[in-house]
Amino acid sequence: MSLEAPPPRQRCYSKIHPELPVHHKEGLDYLIYRIGKESVDGGITKEAFISVIDEVVLHIQGHDHHRGLSLEEQHMQLHEVFNTFDKEHKGVVQLGVLSTGLHVILEGTEEEKIDFAFKGLDHNGDGMITKEEFLTFFKHYFMAKCSIESTTLSEERWKAISNHLTMTFRASDTNKDGTVDVQEFIRAVKTDPDHPFCLVLDSFGALTTPLKSPRGGRSPAMRPVNPRVAR
Numbered sequence: 001m002s003l004e005a006p007p008p009r010q011r012c013y014s015k016i017h018p019e020l021p022v023h024h025k026e027g028l029d030y031l032i033y034r035i036g037k038e039s040v041d042g043g044i045t046k047e048a049f050i051s052v053i054d055e056v057v058l059h060i061q062g063h064d065h066h067r068g069l070s071l072e073e074q075h076m077q078l079h080e081v082f083n084t085f086d087k088e089h090k091g092v093v094q095l096g097v098l099s100t101g102l103h104v105i106l107e108g109t110e111e112e113k114i115d116f117a118f119k120g121l122d123h124n125g126d127g128m129i130t131k132e133e134f135l136t137f138f139k140h141y142f143m144a145k146c147s148i149e150s151t152t153l154s155e156e157r158w159k160a161i162s163n164h165l166t167m168t169f170r171a172s173d174t175n176k177d178g179t180v181d182v183q184e185f186i187r188a189v190k191t192d193p194d195h196p197f198c199l200v201l202d203s204f205g206a207l208t209t210p211l212k213s214p215r216g217g218r219s220p221a222m223r224p225v226n227p228r229v230a231r
Helices: 024-037 047-057 069-084 095-107 110-120 130-148 155-174 182-191 197-207
Strands: 044-047 090-092 129-131 179-181
Touching: 024 047, 024 095, 044 047, 044 129, 047 069, 069 095, 069 110, 069 130, 069 197, 090 095, 095 110, 095 130, 095 197, 110 130, 110 182, 110 197, 129 130, 129 155, 130 155, 155 182
Parallel strands: none
Antiparallel strands: 044 090, 129 179
């Protein structure tokens, strides 16, 4: 049976957050529909995910440099978003997992976005981020960055980066138990905008350009919500 685009739904989000557009839900439904069309056996690859986002979200008139970022930089952020879903680093994410995550990124509260980012780093889901989980996530991040930039991540370069990341991780581990729990994570992202944890949250902004609607138009512009700024 063919996968049909869902009918447009009128739903106003202005009472939840004034920056979300009236047709935001319609745009999100269409985005998930387009991702579903590219899926194979219920999953989608990183390459297909970025291609769909590139088509539906990024290549919109006048938005090729959304938020002052080049298309290459936005693609780098999309690698980060996908890696948040792809905890096993298999290069494939199931549609159900992706759909749930996109709803959080595009419709969730500030607290839900922060919690989602934390869980993206918590590989085994035990409620704690270990140094190994932290370094593994960022090694994949820098490998993807080098791939996009056509450079290589040498052993010497990674050693220097990992040493810096280790120091940052230890500073975030305020109770010195060798892990970072959700409260320590929240404290880090809310007090230090340059913390590596913030890269995960900042990457969500790559998805907050206006979304094309199923009828070929586009939803009203929506500005990204910064999860680290308290209301």
